[in-house]
Amino acid sequence: MTDLAAILAEIDELAGPPTIQRDDVTVQMLMDHWGVADGTVRTWMQPRVDDGTFETLMVYDPASRRSVRVWRKR
Numbered sequence: 001m002t003d004l005a006a007i008l009a010e011i012d013e014l015a016g017p018p019t020i021q022r023d024d025v026t027v028q029m030l031m032d033h034w035g036v037a038d039g040t041v042r043t044w045m046q047p048r049v050d051d052g053t054f055e056t057l058m059v060y061d062p063a064s065r066r067s068v069r070v071w072r073k074r
Contacts, residue, residue: 016060017058017059017067018057019059019062020059020062020063020068021059021070021072024070024071024072025070025071025072026061026068026069026070027041027042027068027069027070028068030044030045030071042069048071052074053073053074054071054072054073054074055071055072055074056070056071057069057070057072
């Protein structure tokens, strides 16, 4: 018989939401850095996503216990 907790932990690891990584840049970081609103951050970062320099995704941030948008260097 298998341990249900172990199975659920494996599923979380393989299929759960991605978690924030050390080098991820959040919307809030760029808002603070550039002194602009979140919409401006997204507008300014979209060309970097389009040219393949960064990818953007929603990740889980355990510190804030919520999902946040990040940009990750490819």
